[in-house]
Amino acid sequence: MTDQDNSYRPQSPDFSTFHSPISPVPPSYPLAHRASYDASPFFTPQYQNQPPPPPPLSRVPQQYVPPPSFPDSDLDPDMARRSSRLARAAEVAPMAPMAPLPSMAPMAPLEPLPPMPPVAPMPEAKYIEPVMAEEPPKPMIPTAIEVRTKFPVARIKRIMQADEDVGKVAQVTPIAVSKALELFMISLVTKAAKEAKDRNSKRVTASHLKQAVVKDEVLDFLADIIAKVPDQPASRKHDDDGSDENAPPKRKRGGRRPKDESD
């Protein structure tokens, strides 16, 4: 249901532009019905926020084609299929041989366009993808998040060398650490976001982050830091800040908890 809505969402403006050619079609025509259904403003507002996944466009034009000036509606889907085959075969101008049919004109740009621009050199291999798999962007599982913003490497090197024991650092090392940090951040943020979601909160707070850290053994080294975070979300007070501000620079070995090492 939602899938369908999504897939049609980005299309709504297209339909409106195409409305005029359709209009001659009697309202009883089932496919025309659908088109107007999709274009109804009823759903539009909510879904506009969502990043439009490459919609299964190939399907849309097929439903679309029949209406205008075509008595033989059975022919058109056939044409569409054939034309897509042609597109694969000929790479360019799939409609050229079909030119005699005026109704194909609006469809021609629609079909090859979405897959073409990114794959101009070899459309054959990738052209099929959007047709078969409807949601290529879906595999955006948390671990596959790509972060384009990079940390300043110099800063990371300085943080590394703030530890007096750490001596020279190879040129690549801060870059490697920076990547590791990026992955670390992704995992922390997604975990905290999940905690928030489980509690029906739209705001990811420090205590959600704390919950995420507590759950993961690997993150034990953060126990020190999260200890000062209260479990309740209401943590507006900065009582601890005075003492904490002095603390971070003095900490040499972050991994150890004071409990373990207290003398």
Added chain:
Amino acid sequence: MSDREFSSNDDLSLPKATVQKIITEILPPSSGQAFSKDARDLLMECCVEFITLISSEANEISEKEAKKTIACEHVERALNDLGFSDYIPDVLAVAEEHKEQLKSREKKQSKMEQSGLSEEELLRQQQELFRSATEKYHQGPE
């Protein structure tokens, strides 16, 4: 030393704007979730802690090998020892990419040397080009 301790306070955390940007990339507005400021500040502290942890672990490893410089492989092993082995493939890929970039940069730098001409010779050629361009320019409009 004392100088370092004072001035470092600010330098020793990550830039807020960058962290915020990355958070928004991970949790885009379309996800419907917002990351609060206190969570971000905490996250930043955690990040610094993470860097410190990795680098001190890598440092220990390199010291055991009697190496004076922390290399990528030490970071790799530190990640492994600390339970972040999932990160290793990506980290290595980035390190490799960087090495490739360095190589190509070196090549570019040595282009002048590869030309096999002395600096004077190159300068002379440049002057020659300038002169011919000037001549063409003066002749052109007529």
